[in-house]
Amino acid sequence: MIEGTPGQPYGGTMSEFNTVQDNMRKRRQEAASELKENEAVCTVTSFPRLGCPGFTLPECEPTPVEGGASKSLFFPDEAINKHPRFSTLTRNIRHRRGEKVVINVPIFKDKNTPSPFVETFPKDDGEAAKAAKPDHIYMDAMGFGMGNCCLQVTFQACSISEARCLYDQLATICPIVMALSAAAPFYRGYVSDIDCRWGVISASVDDRTREERGLEPLKNNHYRISKSRYDSIDSYLSECGEKYNDIDLTIDKEIYEHLVKEGIDHLLAQHIAHLFIRDPLTLFEEKIHLDDANESDHFENIQSTNWQTMRFKPPPPNSDIGWRVEFRPMEVQLTDFENSAYVVFVVLLTRVILSYKLDFLIPLSKVDENMKVAQKRDAVRQGMFYFRKDICKGGNAVVDGCGPAQNGKETDAEEYTLMSIDTIINGKDGVFPGLIPILNSYLENMEVDVDTRCTILNYLKLIKKRASGELMTVARWMREFIAKHPDYKQDSVITDEMNYSLIWKCNQIAQEQAECPELLGVGFNKIKHSGNKTGSF
Incomplete structure (x- = not known):
């Protein structure tokens, strides 16, 4: 797995949107230049046969009994990764938890799938038999989650208050965009009943002990902790968000009191104190004794292993980098065009939130419910999500249908309702204006050159048509590819041959050697690389 980032941050002008896809293409080409014959870089969220016998080259045997980092059956x-951080993380998560991690993903019940679906594990010492659930795909190592790929975007705000505002507003968008970018339906050689990676990664790094998970009385540990260290956020950071903080927040009271005493406000103090209920997972010897006034490694050691849907990133000491916010829920897509479309959509959304002072805030418990729905199979077409009805503060009606409540006295319960992704993204008369129409309204009011406007509108068309179901998500496309494969026996099993066919096709699409109109629209592979024509719909 490779992480790619731009060589330098993008600028703030609209014309920068014209460079995103080309930048991604160059990074793909750079990675591909290091490959041997018959090797390819594929931007897939989860490798379908990760953990199956012979999934590595050269083939390696798991060592569940002998000493090792994961002691995985698979x-x-x-x-x-050979860097010591990764084997140390794997080993320490298992040690701290007191047992191997447990990942159970519901299996997709096809016509010939055994019912109940129950696996036996020849090398099991009893731990897997106890942990694996019927009708679920069982996995037991950090690599099953952290071996997945995603698409993340980091924004720099102009101030700490703007960063806090964006953190809160985008937190409500996380489940919506996750469902919209769904691209991970297969695990350990089986067809699952989920479309997103999020819960798999969450379970793969869950280092909570039995006491912390509430399975035994607190004796050796300090806290009951309701979530894995990889999960959705637990508190809003802005004053506007405070009244919607309806999740019980576990904090380190000593750290909280120290921060408040030093002048940090309640909301930020509790956010930091919540991060520090976790133990460090790795620490290198040379990083133990540091000058904390000039180095932030001790903070980053905790911060970087609290993997949440949003990350609030303070400026590093002695740096001109400002307050940043990271948007983390998106699944990676097959092509540079798709990945660029999702990035541009989210970046534009941040600008519209700030320009139009939009308000997406709902109780955080409802955002958590949305996160669960977002991961389900075909959530983009079938799921219903809690979303705020009136998103325009103070009646700033930027598009038709966006304005204050009729009586001006909505109660909290009336502020939000269940909506489909199609309604949230594309709008519905009398219900919700839609995010795409609002983005279009914003673009009409901006001075944008023709090329840039054409590029942005093509990206937004992809998002619009994915939301309406007219174009498939990657997850749905992959499911249909496997379902139609001549070797598939309608038993939820993905063989090596089927896996090869799928990855080959993914690579052809990514390399623009094959059209895929059901995924991308028509004419996508007719891109002119000298310009920015990104396919027509």
């Missing part, structure tokens, strides 16, 4: 230590 995942050999040789498949873990």
Whole structure:
């Protein structure tokens, strides 16, 4: 797995949107230039046969009994990145938890799938038999989650208050965009009943002890902790968000009191104190004794292993980098065009939120419910999500249908309702104006050159048509590809041959060697690389 980032941050002008896809293409080409014959870089969220016998080259045997980092029944230590951080994370999560991690993903029940679906594990010492659930795909190592890929965007705000505002507003968007970008329906060689990676990663790094998970009385640990360290956020940070903080927040009271005493406000103090209920997972010897006034490694050591839907990033000491916010829920897409479309959509959304002072805030418990719905199979077409009805503060009606409540006295319960992704993204008369129409309204009021406007509108068309179901999500497309494969026996099993066919096709689409109109629209592979024509719909 490779992480790619731009060589330098994008600028703030609209014309920068014209460079995103080309930048991604160059990074793909740079990675591909290091490959041997018959190797390819594929931007897939989850490799379908990760953890199956022979999934590595060269083939390696798992070592569940002998000493090793993961002791997995399926995942050999040789498949873990050689940097000591990764094997240390794997080992320490298992040690701290007191047992191997447990990942259970519901299996998709096809016509010939056994019912109940129950696996036996020849090398099991009893731990897997106890942990694996019927009708679920069982996995037991950090690599099953952290071996997945995603698409993340970091924004720099002009001030700490703007960063806090964006953090809160985008937190409500996380489940919506996750469902919209769904691209991970297969795990350990089986067809699952989920479309997104999020819960798999969450379980793969869950280092909470039995006491912290509430399974035993607190004796050796300090806190009951309701979530894995990889999960959705637990508190809003802005004053506007405070009244919607309806989740019980576990905090380190000593750290909270120290921060408040030093002048940090309640909301930020509790956010930091919540991060510090977790233990560090790795620490390198040379990083123990540091000058904390000039180095932030001790903070980042905790911050970087609290993997949440949003991340609030303070400026590093002695740096001109400002307050940043990271948007983390999106699944990676097959092509540079798709990945660029999702990035541009989210970036434009941040600008509209700030320009039009939009308000997406709902109780955080409802955002958590949305996160659960977002991961379900075909949530983009079938799921219903809690979303705020009136998103225009003070009646700033930027588009038709966006304005204050008729009586001006909505109660909290009336502020939000269940909506489909199509309604949220594309709008519905009398119900909700839609995010795409609002973005279009914003673009009409901006001075944008023709090329840039054409590029942005093509991106937004992809998002619009994915939301309406006219174009498939990657997850749905992959499901249909496997369902139609001549070797598929309608038993939820993905063989090596089927896996090869799928990845080959994914690579052809990514390399623009094959059209895929059901995923991308028509004419996508007729891109002129010298310009920015990104396919027509």
